[in-house]
Amino acid sequence: MIHVAGLPKPTPLDREAAFNSDLAFTGDHLIGGNYDGFVVYDISDPTRPSVVSTVVCPGGQGDVSVSGDLLYFSVDYPRAGEECGAPAVPTTDPDGFEGVRIFDISDKENPRYVAAVRTDCGSHTNTLVPGEDGEHEYVYVSSYSPLERFPNCKPPHDKIAVIEVPLADPASARVVAEPMLFPDGGADSTTGCHDITVYPEHGIAAAACLGDGLLLDVSDPVAPQVLDRVRDPNFAFWHSATFTNDADTVIFTDELGGGSGAVCTEEIGPERGANAIYSVDRSGDRSELQFRSYYKVPRHQTETENCVAHNGSLIPVPGQDFFVQSWYQGGVSVIDLTDPDRPVEIGHFDRGPWDPQTLRTAGSWSAYYYNGHVYSSDIRRGLDVLRLTDPRLEPAREVVMEEFNPQSQPSFSGPEGHP
Structure with missing residues (x-):
């Protein structure tokens, strides 16, 4: 993953406690939520995003x-x-x-x-x-x-x-x-x-x-x-979910520590503060969830970095399951979920600790794929734009969305994009 652009939080939404939060997309614009309101960004050129308006x-x-x-x-x-x-x-x-x-x-x-x-x-x-x-x-x-x-x-x-x-x-x-x-x-x-x-x-x-x-x-x-x-005995706080495109699998996240804890450590281990991946069995009279595996970023973070599974979305490669996800100060991870029993990371972006001396809430709140780029809502820094370089992900660039709310999943089937 390559960092291609970044914008700091605009005044007057730039006070320390006004954390950046979730994102939604419409046309050439991105809406970024914030603890003090929201920002409208122009992303018609992803390498040069600009602030259109702020609402307090x-x-x-x-x-x-x-x-x-x-x-x-x-x-x-x-x-x-x-x-x-x-x-x-x-x-x-x-x-x-x-x-x-x-x-x-x-x-x-x-x-x-x-x-x-x-x-x-x-x-x-x-x-x-x-x-x-x-x-x-x-x-x-x-x-x-x-x-x-x-x-x-x-x-x-x-x-x-x-x-x-x-x-x-x-x-x-x-x-x-x-x-x-x-x-x-x-x-x-x-x-x-x-x-x-x-x-x-x-x-x-x-x-x-x-x-x-x-x-x-x-x-x-x-x-x-x-x-x-x-x-799940390993889950402390069921936080969010994402289906695969065929709806045969769902990824649940565990926000252990509420987002402010340093839980990507050797002591916590790979099964807490992680994703839990379930198959969705709809073959019988009732639909059932069946556990398949866990996924957690494969790098230990420091004790001053809050890090836990958080918001992400599919990367729309037809016929395969790729997922991009924020992990607060664990950065942004790209995961191959094509085999739900063996999820594996294929790319990541990580800045390192916001404050090497003190644990302070920071990092990527949400990371979503939209029309060729990944947009990350960084809690303290602002908006980041990332480009994916893995050739396996190139087909996603053919899928064009006119609107995207990550919690209201569209389907995709190929170059014609979303219905």
């Missing part, structure tokens, strides 16, 4: 999804009101606003705030789910809390929220369902879901729900159904 709108990590002219922005730190300038309020305030803010980004230089939808326990992440009628789309809202002191999401918090968005009138978006994914409740229940990845073409989703990995039927977006539920 604090509310937590700022998870983003994009759909046409609409941007969905997660708020999971309570604010005094729905507007962007609302100050923070204590987490114990039951009236603090948390949920999803909606922006119109048809004018990339001047994004316009459209509406806000309140959800219980806020929105740590959000996932775009298309509607079949072409007139509505849905946003799955994941949130969690293991603490009794949060009044709107006391454990067990076993549901997600489904927001319905009328595309002709997004300002009237509202919560239309709150599916219970763990109806059994009790001591065996979870404390919420961290992230959900849907694969609309196959009508399925993979949900990472803190103590559990779920396979869901989302053929009816308003009423997802649990197909299978798995646990």
